[in-house]
Amino acid sequence: MDAISVIRTKRDRGELTPEQIDWVIDAYTRGEVADEQMSALAMAILLNGMNRTEIARWTAAMIASGERMNFRALSRPTTDKHSTGGVGDKITLPLAPLVAACGAAVPQLSGRGLGHTGGTLDKLESIPGWRAHLSNEEMLNVLDTTGAVICAAGDGLAPADKKLYALRDVTGTVEAIPLIASSIMSKKIAEGTGALVLDVKVGSGAFMKTIEDARELASTMVALGTDSGVRTVALLTDMSTPLGLTAGNALEVRESVEVLAGGGPQDVVDLTLALAREMLDAAGLKDADPEKALSDGSAMDVWRRMISAQGGDPDASLPTAREHHIITAPASGVLTRLDAYDVGVAAWRLGAGRARKEDPVQAGAGVELHAKPGDTVTEGQPLMTLHTDTPEKFDYALKALPDAYDIAPTGTPFAPLPVVRERIA
Numbered sequence: 001m002d003a004i005s006v007i008r009t010k011r012d013r014g015e016l017t018p019e020q021i022d023w024v025i026d027a028y029t030r031g032e033v034a035d036e037q038m039s040a041l042a043m044a045i046l047l048n049g050m051n052r053t054e055i056a057r058w059t060a061a062m063i064a065s066g067e068r069m070n071f072r073a074l075s076r077p078t079t080d081k082h083s084t085g086g087v088g089d090k091i092t093l094p095l096a097p098l099v100a101a102c103g104a105a106v107p108q109l110s111g112r113g114l115g116h117t118g119g120t121l122d123k124l125e126s127i128p129g130w131r132a133h134l135s136n137e138e139m140l141n142v143l144d145t146t147g148a149v150i151c152a153a154g155d156g157l158a159p160a161d162k163k164l165y166a167l168r169d170v171t172g173t174v175e176a177i178p179l180i181a182s183s184i185m186s187k188k189i190a191e192g193t194g195a196l197v198l199d200v201k202v203g204s205g206a207f208m209k210t211i212e213d214a215r216e217l218a219s220t221m222v223a224l225g226t227d228s229g230v231r232t233v234a235l236l237t238d239m240s241t242p243l244g245l246t247a248g249n250a251l252e253v254r255e256s257v258e259v260l261a262g263g264g265p266q267d268v269v270d271l272t273l274a275l276a277r278e279m280l281d282a283a284g285l286k287d288a289d290p291e292k293a294l295s296d297g298s299a300m301d302v303w304r305r306m307i308s309a310q311g312g313d314p315d316a317s318l319p320t321a322r323e324h325h326i327i328t329a330p331a332s333g334v335l336t337r338l339d340a341y342d343v344g345v346a347a348w349r350l351g352a353g354r355a356r357k358e359d360p361v362q363a364g365a366g367v368e369l370h371a372k373p374g375d376t377v378t379e380g381q382p383l384m385t386l387h388t389d390t391p392e393k394f395d396y397a398l399k400a401l402p403d404a405y406d407i408a409p410t411g412t413p414f415a416p417l418p419v420v421r422e423r424i425a
């Protein structure tokens with residue numbers, strides 16, 4: 001077998017054989033297939049696609065590149081959530097302790113932000129002392145004792161995906177449904193969760209800009225999970241506007257704690273509860289009452305224990321940025337659009353995100369929103385506050401925002417999109 005013949009098959013719109021797929025993933029993981037060859041293959045896949053049989057084999061080969069975990073020793077059923085990523089998407093933070101408070105075990109292996117979408121680990125690292133990197137034993141111990149753990153995936157889990165994802169990121173080959181589906185599902189299946197709820201974002205701030213593409217990605221992933229014995233459900237959720245009122249690391253932790261305390265923005269609460277119900281249902285805990293666990297403080301108790309178990313201080317003050325810039329409404333009326341992508345880019349440019357994998361992030365940087373689509377605003381009132389430690393970034397961030405919102409005359413009808421647009425099982 002050789003890399004050139006595999007590339008040619010896909011370049012010429014052929015179907016990759018199981019042997020070709022197994023060989024190329026294994027040889028790439030071992031360094032025998034070069035990065036330039038794998039990037040040519042990834043581009044051929046992006047342009048010419050893979051059918052469901054090829055995707056299933058590609059996923060299996062990526063799982064086989066590393067270790068498989070299992071949680072069979074735990075007394076509770078495991079259930080996990082994966083979001084395809086968005087702006088202000090802090091849902092994992094209140095969701096994992098909430099679902100644990102209802103009786104499930106939530107092994108939440110999470111990632112870092114790249115580009116305009118935030119990363120759960122970057123957000124949690126704004127809590128003084130909190131550690132993202134745990135050994136497998138530590139992870140199991142936190143999961144067993146608190147019911148939830150949010151941490152970085154170990155190096156042993158789907159190493160082929162780690163290498164390939166980094167390559168796709170710098171070769172313009174991220175946005176391919178077969179590659180996204182196999183990347184996400186190889187990690188989730190190798191992780192060993194019994195049930196999985198996929199939050200597939202759709203809209204300007206998401207990978208999937210149209211509902212048709214989101215449906216295709218969701219149904220591909222649901223089929224991969226189900227065929228591997230993982231009870232898998234997907235919700236297609238709105239990412240045309242940021243979730244909640246904050247985009248940025250410590251800003252989002254603060255908002256998540258508000259949700260755990262029984263408050264917080266309605267869209268964040270609604271999505272957290274919708275995903276919690278799906279996760280509990282998929283775990284067989286149909287009588288659990290996540291609304292009660294939010295209101296009676298039991299989800300907050302799990303959060304505090306989970307943060308402490310990973311070295312964090314749940315009572316510590318969160319970092320705030322040194323400098324602020326307020327953007328005011330240029331006219332009175334109804335805010336009819338606030339674009340997720342533009343706000344995400346502004347937060348990223350302020351220092352909340354990174355341009356390269358090795359860049360540091362600023363804990364306090366980001367965008368705070370003072371109005372959401374559907375709200376009535378008055379000329380001169382604050383619309384957004386930009387936060388950063390490095391004020392020279394304001395100009396660059398502001399350049400992302402001139403077309404970020406529309407204000408229509410007062411009385412203009414406004415029909416909000418539902419947070420959950422579709423369910424695919």
Ligand code: URA
Nearest residue numbers: 084165179180183184
């Ligand atoms: N998240 C992943 O883990 N992989 C992708 O390909 C895209 C998003």
